[in-house]
Amino acid sequence: QVQLVESGGGLVKPGGSLRLSCAASGFTFSDYYMSWIRQAPGKGLECVSYITDSSTYANYADSVKGRFTISRDNAKRSLYLQMNSLRAEDTAVYYCALLRVSDWSYYFDYWGRGSQVTVSS
Amino acid sequence: HSVLTQPPSVSGAPGQRVTISCTGSSSNIGANYGVHWYQQLPGTAPKLLIYADNNRPSGVPDRFSGSKSGTSASLAITGLQAEDEADYYCQSYDSSLSGSLPFGGGTKLTVL
DSSP states (O other): OOEEEEEOOEEEOTTOOEEEEEEEESSOGGGSEEEEEEEOTTOOEEEEEEEOTTSSOEEEOTTTTTTEEEEEETTTTEEEEEEOSOOGGGOEEEEEEEEEEOSSOEEEEEEOOOEEEEEOO | OOSSBOOSEEEEOTTOOEEEEEEOOTTTGGGTOOOEEEEEOTTSOOEEEEBTTTBOOTTOOTTEEEEEETTEEEEEEOSOOGGGOEEEEEEOOOTTTTTOOOBOOOEEEEEO
16 A cells, blocks of 8 residues: 655744655656645645656745755655745644645555654754 | 734634635735645644645544635535644735745634
């Protein structure tokens, strides 16, 4: 079965950096787009970034553009999110999700359990 | 605020039918992009509930159904059960947002 396991979260000071990882299993990782979605405390869901199967294109939310970088290593079946210049408003649970894409539909088929990122001095 | 609008809360008694609306615009739902729904039980990760307007993934009970018309979509839950109490989110694609994938603000379903 599909498994997505996030790691790398923690407490970091404003302006600091953190790198999240997502280990994938149970499907052919290199065939699918992947994504990071976050949820601030008591708030809704926000798609932070997604990346194509062969890393040819990456999309970012305006709120993180220029600060976050998504990447993947298909050989290691892993997805990453490099987060720089972190702000208090980046505090959230970060989910890794498999993104299914068709002509008219982009949807998040499987989700990990999430990794907590807290930005505080 | 999101380009997809949901009511903050809905409620219903066990056994009843409830619907949750998701209102968009001509650049997302109205452009015929698929609408997808997620269920988030308390303290857990979201789970795909409905994809491409009205399709259920394997394992999702047929009490859950989706529909779409014009610039709006709806999630219907029939035979409401206590375990349906959760947050529900709609999501689509928006052509005016440079490829971003917006979610609705979420709806808290309370089973009375």
